[in-house]
Amino acid sequence: MFNKLLILAAIAVLYVNSLEFKEHEEYGPVAYEFQYAVHDPHTGDIKSQKETRKDDKVEGVYELIDSDGHRRIVHYKADDHNGFEATVSREPTDIKIPLPEKIVAKHILAPSYLHH
Template identity: 35%
Template sequence: MFKVVSVALLVGVAMAAPRPDSPPIYAPIAPSYPAPHAVSPYKEEPPKPYQFDYGVRDDYSGANYGHNEVSDGNAISGSYTVALPDGRIQKVTYVADHHNGFQADVTYEGEAVYPDHKPAQPAYPAPAPYVPAPAPYAPPAPYA
């Protein structure tokens, strides 16, 4: 019985193997990337002009900033202001387009004021000074 099953299995494997003169049984793999210079899936849209501005001034928190911007669809111009922590006001005026890139003019109003440095008292006591431990005792060697 074992011999019959072995011979049948061997004949099946031999018949399943491709012959050397037959064409290959596989197909070439299709490329998974788009063809070069493919048509863009996005359509070119006309420029869309816009304009916005906002401002915040909160005396309680000290927040003071604003931003405005205008675009004709091709170039953008605008400015924003920020109250800096040192008391100055930073004003940035900018222009941006596809030919010249982003160009900003930064100015500061006021004088920087820094508070006096007052070191805080440590919340813990100073560590004790280091004192090395005494050498361990060793009895003297006996006389011979």
């Protein structure tokens, strides 16, 4: 049994030594641009985002309406030198976010040992 394990270990060492490890390949310049927007007055879901990237620099902005009706605006950028940076601002709007309907419990359920 020991001989079989020794042979398997030797084969594994030979196999690992025969593998070629490749360094990380560069794929060239990277660039993209995207944007989207949602405006649903029924649910109050109002938001948008725009982002661009060129090589290792990313810049963007997103906006949304907070639950208190204020517009939150976030400008951000990121690069290899400075990392991620964001500037957040808020401004009031006249947008009223619909509140969920109140649910009133008609019966309170409790374990039977509490009903004495």
